[in-house]
Amino acid sequence: MTLCIETRGDLRKLFAGVRPRKYKDTEEGKERYCCRCKDYWPATLEFWWPLNRGDGFHSWCKACCEERTKELKAGAPRMKRRA
Secondary structure, three states, rough: OOHHHHHHHHHHHHHEEEOOOOEEOOOEEEEEEEEOOEEEEEOOOOOOEEOOOOOOOOEHHHHHHHHHHHHOOOOOOOOOOOO
């Protein structure tokens, strides 16, 4: 099924703003969105753990990863995996 150009444009307007963009450009440079704290941080190794897949960074910032590690060590329940 193909959509005409007008329909695709309408869909983009409908879903605009539903999910934040992964990156945004600012005066300081490129910033990346953290899925856990819902904030943007500079896209550098100072704020993000490296990964060998995708765009090269973990989806959570370092602060959120470290916070979750502390929670798990303190006995917080693990998240259930999707089936």
